[in-house]
Amino acid sequence: MSGDPPIRVVLAKLGLDGHDRGLKVVARILRDAGMEVVYLGLRQTTETIVDAVEQEDADVVGISMLNAGHLTLGPRIVDALAEAGLDVPVVIGGIVPDEDRPALADAGVAGVLGPGAPIEEVVAGIRDAVAARGR
Amino acid sequence: MVGDRTVAQLVAAARGGDRRAAARLLTLVEQGGQPADEVAGATHQLVDNAHVVGVTGPPGAGKSTLTAALTTLLADQGRRPAVLAVDPSSPLTGGAILGDRVRMVEATAAGVFIRSMATRGHAGGLALAVPGMVRVLDAAGFDPVVVETVGVGQVEVDVATAADTVLVVVTPGMGDAVQANKAGLLEVADLFAVNKSDRPNAADARRDLELMLDLSDMTGHRRAGSPGRPVIVSTVATTGGGVEELARAVDDHLEALVSSGSLAVRRQGRRSAEVRSRLDHLLLEASAAAVASASADGSAGREAPGATAQRLADHLLGGSDYTG
Numbered sequence: 001m002s003g004d005p006p007i008r009v010v011l012a013k014l015g016l017d018g019h020d021r022g023l024k025v026v027a028r029i030l031r032d033a034g035m036e037v038v039y040l041g042l043r044q045t046t047e048t049i050v051d052a053v054e055q056e057d058a059d060v061v062g063i064s065m066l067n068a069g070h071l072t073l074g075p076r077i078v079d080a081l082a083e084a085g086l087d088v089p090v091v092i093g094g095i096v097p098d099e100d101r102p103a104l105a106d107a108g109v110a111g112v113l114g115p116g117a118p119i120e121e122v123v124a125g126i127r128d129a130v131a132a133r134g135r
Numbered sequence: 136m137v138g139d140r141t142v143a144q145l146v147a148a149a150r151g152g153d154r155r156a157a158a159r160l161l162t163l164v165e166q167g168g169q170p171a172d173e174v175a176g177a178t179h180q181l182v183d184n185a186h187v188v189g190v191t192g193p194p195g196a197g198k199s200t201l202t203a204a205l206t207t208l209l210a211d212q213g214r215r216p217a218v219l220a221v222d223p224s225s226p227l228t229g230g231a232i233l234g235d236r237v238r239m240v241e242a243t244a245a246g247v248f249i250r251s252m253a254t255r256g257h258a259g260g261l262a263l264a265v266p267g268m269v270r271v272l273d274a275a276g277f278d279p280v281v282v283e284t285v286g287v288g289q290v291e292v293d294v295a296t297a298a299d300t301v302l303v304v305v306t307p308g309m310g311d312a313v314q315a316n317k318a319g320l321l322e323v324a325d326l327f328a329v330n331k332s333d334r335p336n337a338a339d340a341r342r343d344l345e346l347m348l349d350l351s352d353m354t355g356h357r358r359a360g361s362p363g364r365p366v367i368v369s370t371v372a373t374t375g376g377g378v379e380e381l382a383r384a385v386d387d388h389l390e391a392l393v394s395s396g397s398l399a400v401r402r403q404g405r406r407s408a409e410v411r412s413r414l415d416h417l418l419l420e421a422s423a424a425a426v427a428s429a430s431a432d433g434s435a436g437r438e439a440p441g442a443t444a445q446r447l448a449d450h451l452l453g454g455s456d457y458t459g
Contacts, residue, residue: 005166006229006253031230038251041237051243052236055250057158085155 007130010058012040012049014077017067022115026062026093026122033123046080053081053088059130060110065094075107082108089129093122142173149275150181154248157275161250164267175267181274183402186389188279189298191260191320194286196304197330200372201381202283203239203247208375208382209279210245217248217277219268221261223285224253235283248277260284260291263416266409269297279385287320295323295358296408299401300388302326302381305344307336321347323358324365325388328381332369341367360400362391421451 011027013020020042027037038056040048053061063077070092078090089110096104096112104112110129113122140148140156142163148156160178163170190198199220206216220235231253239249250272254262261284272280284294295301303324321344329340344367351357352364366384370377392398425447434443 006231006255027232031225031232032228034228034230036224036231036233036251036253039232039234039237041234043240048240048243052249054155055158055248057155057162 007035007060007126008038008056008058009035009060009062009126010038010040010049010052010056011062011064012044012052013042013064014044014046014049014069014073015067016043017065017069018042019066020064022066022094023064026064026113029119029122030062030126035126046077049077050080050084050086053086054084058088059133060126061088061090062126063090063092065092065096068095070094070096071100071103074104074109078108087133089133091125091129093117142170142177146174146177146181146274149271152276157248157271157277158250160271160275161268164271165252165255165262165264167264171264171267174271178270178274182270183273185269185273185277186279186300186385187269187273187298187405188281188385189284189294189301190281190304191284191287191291191294191301192304193288193306193309196286196306196309197370197372198283198286198304199235199238201304201328201330201370201378202235202281203242204370204372204375204378205382205385206247206281207242207245208378210242210247214279215246215248215277216279216281217272217275218242218250218281218283219265219272220249220251220283221265221285222251222253224255226256229255248272254285258291259293260287261293261297263412265293265297266405266412289317289319292320292323296404298405299392299398300325300385302328302385304328304330305340306331307334307340309340310343322351322356325358325361326365326381326384327367328370328377329367330370330372332377333371333374337369341369360392360397360404362388362395362397418451422447425451 009030011023013023027039030037038052038058040052074092081088091111092109093113095115101112111125113125145156145160149160160174163174190202192198202218206218209216222231222233224231233251233253235251236249243249252262257263265282269280269282282294282298301323303320305327327344329337348364368377368381368384370381429443429447
């Protein structure tokens, strides 16, 4: 338990996207990589995510999206956090077509993890997003 | 400096209602070291305005759901409750899944401040940083501060020395009167919630607890600073059943602590327990270092283990006396 404090990750799904198995798998992967996962689960809103990030003083947010809402909701979360003055990177996991990635990057999404991403890539995706903000 | 604000600035902002400042102070305390000491120094005289309520009980009893229902009610009544929700760290990787917010969506919406934390290697149902984090929330004006422990077994009773009022959550079907009469967790309760009381056997669970309390009355055995016999409230956290009664029982317990003069005893006990836990931590570190050095220089191989331990203890504890 010495050395750097664990990375604190908020994990959530938005709205009516009800498939949370992937999110549970990611939570377990990040836990086993030594991170502290604040698991919000299903049916979250931008407000509950912003509240959680603020109160938990989280280092990074992971949003799982399997309902093709990423181009709308990804930027919305990024903007909501920025409006609240929270400088916290957002990583999106789920089904994101390659051609959508540049648009998400332009919108400030820090990373995208697709289906079947190996464990190492998931962990590195979160670590890199945190490191890029210098926390 | 922390980011662009000093600890003193963060404390002033947190006391003015800045939740981000409170959250950052909690992080500093949790991470330990010099910044944590600085926060402790800046907050330790700003406390004792919050009623600190510990919520404990076995895994799955409904601690999170009940904590959420209770604090949502209090927030709706215009109070400023905060929750510190503790979950276990993995002993293997140090990671943790902190899942209490899943059951606290309504509480978040009602304005309850919720902070999840991991035990980070500490046994006993809480984490080493809990008292310092309670202090931050108290200084920031939250009241009550509800500390929800990890799901505990029979002996994890740290919460008893970290809270003014201890609520033990049990459910029907957890065992008979003999279980209830074993020593440990049930002894430290100031209040019981028999949660999931819409299930069969709820009356049995209540009766077993009453019997256990009857026997405590008979032997006169009670926790130090207890103003009276613990109250049992039947609840159904998922529907809000019994939650108003529980909120009244929590307030009544504080009132009884105040009127009996026990609150001061308990708060002195909280302080002593924190000193004790911090001292234990320092001694454990010193002990590990001493054992490592004795093992490295080979001296430990030439004498009996007990003799080595005594020699190291003499070395560690020798010198000055205890007065500050």
